[in-house]
Amino acid sequence: MRILVTGATGTVGRHVVRGLIDAGADVRALTRDPRRAGLPARAEAVTGDLTRPADLRDALKGVERLYLFPEPDTAREVMALAGEAGVRRVVVLSSGAVTAGYDTSYHLPVERAAEQSGLEWTHVRPGEFAMNHVALWGPPIRTERVVRHPCPDLESRPVHERDIADMAVTALLADGHTGRAYAVDGPAPLTLREQVRAIAAALGEEIRFDEVTPEEAREHYLRQGGFAAENADMLLGFTDYEGNPVDPEQDEDPGADPGSTVDQDAESGPETGSNAATAPGTGTDTDTDTDTAGSSAPCFPAATTTGRPARPFAAWARDHVDDFR
Numbered sequence: 001m002r003i004l005v006t007g008a009t010g011t012v013g014r015h016v017v018r019g020l021i022d023a024g025a026d027v028r029a030l031t032r033d034p035r036r037a038g039l040p041a042r043a044e045a046v047t048g049d050l051t052r053p054a055d056l057r058d059a060l061k062g063v064e065r066l067y068l069f070p071e072p073d074t075a076r077e078v079m080a081l082a083g084e085a086g087v088r089r090v091v092v093l094s095s096g097a098v099t100a101g102y103d104t105s106y107h108l109p110v111e112r113a114a115e116q117s118g119l120e121w122t123h124v125r126p127g128e129f130a131m132n133h134v135a136l137w138g139p140p141i142r143t144e145r146v147v148r149h150p151c152p153d154l155e156s157r158p159v160h161e162r163d164i165a166d167m168a169v170t171a172l173l174a175d176g177h178t179g180r181a182y183a184v185d186g187p188a189p190l191t192l193r194e195q196v197r198a199i200a201a202a203l204g205e206e207i208r209f210d211e212v213t214p215e216e217a218r219e220h221y222l223r224q225g226g227f228a229a230e231n232a233d234m235l236l237g238f239t240d241y242e243g244n245p246v247d248p249e250q251d252e253d254p255g256a257d258p259g260s261t262v263d264q265d266a267e268s269g270p271e272t273g274s275n276a277a278t279a280p281g282t283g284t285d286t287d288t289d290t291d292t293a294g295s296s297a298p299c300f301p302a303a304t305t306t307g308r309p310a311r312p313f314a315a316w317a318r319d320h321v322d323d324f325r
Helices: 013-022 053-059 072-085 096-100 107-115 132-144 161-173 192-203 214-224 226-235 313-319
Strands: 002-005 026-031 044-047 065-068 089-093 120-126 146-149 180-184 208-211 299-301
Touching: 002 013, 013 026, 013 161, 026 053, 044 053, 053 072, 065 072, 065 161, 072 107, 089 107, 089 161, 096 107, 096 120, 096 180, 107 120, 120 161, 132 146, 132 192, 132 214, 132 226, 146 192, 146 214, 161 180, 192 208, 192 313, 214 226
Parallel strands: 002 026, 002 065, 026 044, 065 089, 089 120, 120 180, 146 208, 180 299
Antiparallel strands: none
C-alpha cells in the first residue's frame, strides 16, 4: 500500500513520514526540492507543490491513501486528481478552530473538498501547536531570556506535533475512522506563565515573564518579524481568526489564539505556516456555493483513539530545548 504525504517537510509531516515508515508502509513524500528535504532514505521523495495541482499527477500514480496538508485554494482540484488516480482514503490536517467555529475560510474548505470527493476521509484537528512557541518566544528567550505577553494567566493546551502525527498515521493505516474528525490537544491546560516555567526547567535557566499591554506585545511581535509579525493581530486579539477587527479591551481573554494551529512547512521558511506561506484565516474559498457554516463531522478525542496519552508540554520543552538556547 502506497501512501502520499504532502507537506512532508512540515512540522507534522516529517513525523507522519517517519511513523508510516516505522509501520512498514510504502511512503512517497511530496516536496519542492527532494535534494534538500532531509527525509528518511526509505521515503520516496518526489517533486511537487500543492499550489500547482498539475504537478501531482505523477506523484499520485499508484497511491492508495493521501495525507493532505491544507491548501484551500487548490483543495478541490487536488481531491479531484486524487480520485482520478485511484486514491481511496484521505486524511486532512485541519484545525481545532473548525470545531470551535472560528475557521470558515482556511481549513474548513479543505475539509469540505475531502468530504465531497467521494473518498474515505478523516480530519485531524489539532489545537494550539506547541511549535508556535519556537516562532513566537524563541527569539526573545534566546537573546534575553524573557517572554512578553499581556496575559500570563491565560490557559491553553499546547499539543506536541508528534501527537498530531500519531493520529494521522492511525487514521491512514487503520480502518474505522472514515467520516470522523479527531481533536488533538495537550493533556492539561497550562497558563502561559506555567509554559514559560516548563521551558525554563528544560533549559536549566530562569526566563523572565514580562506582563505588557496588547499594544506593547504587538510592537515586539512586529519587530520580531516572520510568523510573529504575520500573526500578531490575531494572536493578541486585535483581529479574529478570519481577520476581522476586534477590540482587545472588550475581549475577556485578549491574546487567546484559537487559530494558532499552524504547521511549519520547512520549505517555505522557518516562520511560515500552512498554505505554504500564509497565516491562518487568510486563505480564500473561491467556491461561493460551498456551505461553510461548519463541519458536520463528529469529533472525537485523539488520545482515546491512538491508545497513547498526549505528551505533556514539559516533554515537548525538553524535546525542543535547543530551539531556545
